[in-house]
Amino acid sequence: MNHLVSPSVLTANFANLKQEIEMLNSSNADWMHVDVMDGMFVPNISFGFPVIRSIKQYAQKPLDVHLMIVDPDRYLEDFKDAGADGITVHLEACTHLNRTVQRIKELGCRAGVAINPHTPVTLLADIIADVDLILVMSVNPGFGGQKFIQNTYKKIREVKELSKEVNSDLFIEIDGGVDLSNAARLIQAGANVLVAGNAVFASPDPLEVISQLKKAGS
Numbered sequence: 549m550n551h552l553v554s555p556s557v558l559t560a561n562f563a564n565l566k567q568e569i570e571m572l573n574s575s576n577a578d579w580m581h582v583d584v585m586d587g588m589f590v591p592n593i594s595f596g597f598p599v600i601r602s603i604k605q606y607a608q609k610p611l612d613v614h615l616m617i618v619d620p621d622r623y624l625e626d627f628k629d630a631g632a633d634g635i636t637v638h639l640e641a642c643t644h645l646n647r648t649v650q651r652i653k654e655l656g657c658r659a660g661v662a663i664n665p666h667t668p669v670t671l672l673a674d675i676i677a678d679v680d681l682i683l684v685m686s687v688n689p690g691f692g693g694q695k696f697i698q699n700t701y702k703k704i705r706e707v708k709e710l711s712k713e714v715n716s717d718l719f720i721e722i723d724g725g726v727d728l729s730n731a732a733r734l735i736q737a738g739a740n741v742l743v744a745g746n747a748v749f750a751s752p753d754p755l756e757v758i759s760q761l762k763k764a765g766s
């Protein structure tokens with residue numbers, strides 16, 4: 549499958565959110581990545597339901613919602629109602645991950661599980677067959693614009709290997725410090741969804757960066 553690009557709106561200009569979303573609508577992006585932070589699971593707070601609903605009002609592409617919040621079960625339905633097409637929860641934030649994943653699927657959303665840089669891929673062994681997407685964090689979650697962690701390449705290969713027999717359609721998404729310098733190598737390692745915040749929104753030509761990310765590795 550050709551890889552997807554999911555620009556992270558965390559780095560968008562929130563005073564011009566409508567224009568930013570329309571820019572993404574007109575781009576080669578596949579999804580829009582929406583980062584929700586609660587100030588507990590991560591040391592930062594981003595935004596919640598009213599902002600997601602506003603994004604959804606204009607978005608013509610699926611919303612790829614990444615929950616960096618503790619005990620996400622409390623809000624799954626609210627995120628679905630606010631416009632999420634996919635919901636990714638953190639393995640480290642869920643006590644009953646299997647139940648959480650089933651609930652996301654029952655809501656009709658793509659179900660994803662994210663792992664932090666220090667979390668071994670082996671912990672995914674008993675959930676990988678049940679999910680649509682694994683998100684490998686390539687920075688410590690909480691902020692845009694951080695430096696990419698090199699150990700991610702190894703982890704992508706491990707996820708790919710683990711999913712081979714049991715979930716060959718799996719989305720393997722990479723999030724944090726992704727840019728044109730590492731995109732091709734990430735795809736080579738087995739990634740098929742690239743999230744990019746800073747690389748897109750801090751660029752003078754976001755449309756071009758998105759196009760280049762789409763072409764990376766080909």
Ligand code: DX5
Pocket residue numbers: 556558559581583614687688689690691692693694723724725726743744745746747
């Ligand atoms: C980090 C978020 C990312 C972030 C990526 O906690 O999950 O999605 O927005 O931003 P960049 O691409 O700037 O690292």
Ligand code: ZN
Pocket residue numbers: 556581582583614723743
């Ligand atoms: Zn994210």
